[in-house]
Amino acid sequence: MTLPPKPESRPDAVSLRNYVKLFRKDILSAQPARLYRAWMAEFRTPFFRSYMLNQPDLVKTVLKERPDDFPKSSRISEGLRPLLGESVFLTNGEKWKRQRRIIDPAFEGGRLRDTFPAMWQASEAAVQRLDNFDGQVVEIEQETSHVAADVIFRTLFSIPIEHEIASAVFSQFRDYQRSQPILNLAAFVPLPRWMPRFFRKDTKATAASIRGLIKQLTEERMVAIRDGSAPDDLATKIMTTQDPESGETFDADEMVDQVAIFFLAGHETSASALAWALYIMALYPEWQEKIAAEATDLEEDFSAVSRLKVSRDVFREVLRLYPPVPMMVRQSTCPEQFRDRDIKPGAQMVLSPWHLHRHERLWDNPDGFDPTRWRTENGRKCAREAYIPFSAGSRVCTGAGFAMVEGPLILSMILKHFRITTDGPPPVPVAYLTVRSRDGIRLKIERR
Known part of the structure; x- marks a missing residue:
């Protein structure tokens, strides 16, 4: 039986120097x-000290039961701060709670229905672009990045990816995500706040350019809001929502931070998941045909999303095997004892969807691709206790529901119109900002 690609593990014992280089x-x-x-x-x-937690009740303690005792680690955020600033992804405490109070209403309930037309339009545009490659081999990560960015700009600012600023942000972000390592020196050495951080020159320059372009979009939207001409999209909703406790809204600089993380979380993660989903469908053509058959009558109607059952199960399984964010790091703030180990304040608590989702003592056939597992007793139990592609608890991804509409929809639209096959050696999963392929993913595209 063919198994989906999985990276080789390192030897048990390596020096700290080599571990940092590998990491x-x-x-x-x-x-x-x-x-x-x-x-x-x-x-x-x-x-x-750092501790990886795979035991479900410990993961539950950190993410769901006592999240305030385990805030996000500042060590990991060091590498992302040039782009994300003080966004909701990096903050903690009262600042984070205020940001979530303002952001969350934009993603509640009926807002998914409101954003569906933008998702559909981006999906149709993706099909039209892929038509240009009929019978050819394409690097599919480039195409999924394109459609995911298109969705974000259409839903956030009501502009397509072809818009001048949207196109510039997309182009520069492709450079950024490959140049930015998961960790910089500050993740391993506790540097004081005043000491300069060690980023690659091109990484800092690209981050500054991206933020400048985003600032231009947000300032233009603020003007449109003031004169009453702003469209009713996610940006307008977020920028006009008042914190129910203070009555404040985001100012321009705060909004740049939030748009940066929306683009990272909503574009980069979706692009990763979609690329792996398409590769897996090429690897398992019988599932590809099931999705194509299910999508035969797919049309622009939000109710159609609920009928994409096969596509949704496939997408959930791909998120299990290739969670876009492979690890999350929290920091203990008080003395703990987990599994008879004394944990001191300041210890790093690593929650790894990558390892948890493939844990040999939890999942049946952990490395295998099996979308039917979600209807088994083991699958249902693990879905509750050991499945966190969007994190869990109070810090669960705001856009989780958005992603579970967008992913199956785009996957179904593409497979409705195209048959895809693998080309070349299997891709090797690696972690840049998200889980991508080391050398890209090459697939042959043919019109049905």
Whole structure:
């Protein structure tokens, strides 16, 4: 039986120097194979202790039961701050709670129905672009990045990817996501706040350029809101929502931070998941045909989303095997004892969807592709206790519902019109900002 690609694990014992080098190169292959069976693992450095938690009740404690005792780690955020600033993805405490109070209403209930037309338009545009490659081999990550960015700009600012600023942001972000490592030196060495951070020159320059373009969009939208001409999209909703406690709205600089994370979370993660989904469908053509058959009568109607059952199960399974954000890091704020280990304040608590989703003591056939697992007793149990592609608890991704409409819809639209087959060696999963292929994913596209 063919298994989906999985990176090789490192040897159990390596020096800290080599571990840092491996980690900066790729977070996935830098880990030992024993983590796929361990309930908890400890890593020691001269500067801090970190603990990977795979035991479901410990994951639940950190993410759901006591999230305030385990805020996001500042060590990991160091590498993302040039682009994301003080966005909701990086903040903690009262600042984070205020940001979520303003952002969350834009993604509640009927807003998914409101954003569906933009998703549909982006899906149709993707089909039209792929028509140009009929019978050819394409690098599919480039195409999924294009359609995911198109969705974000249409839903956020009511502009297509062809818009001058949208196109510039998309182009520069492609450079950024490949140049930005998961960790910089500050993740391993506790530098004081006043000390300069060590970023690549091109990474900082690209981040500044992207933020400048986003600022232009947000300032233009603020003018449109004031004169009453702003469209009723996500940007308008977020920028006009008042914090129910203080009555404040986001100012221009705060909105740049939030748009930056919406683009990262809504574009980069969706592009990753869609690329792997299309590759897996090429690897398992019988499932590809099931989705194509299901999508035969797909039309622009939000109710159609609920009928994409096969596509949704496939997409959920792809998110299990290739969670776009492979690891999340929290920090303990008080003394703890987990599995008879004494954990001091300041310890790094690593929650790894990559390892949790493939844990050999939790999942049946953990490395296999099986969309039917969600209807089994084991699958339902693991879905509740060991499946966190969007995190969990109070910090669960605001756009989780958005992603579970967008992903199956675009996957179904593409497979309705095209048959795809693999080309070349299997892709090797690596972690840049999200889980991507080391050398891209090449697929042959043919019109049905």
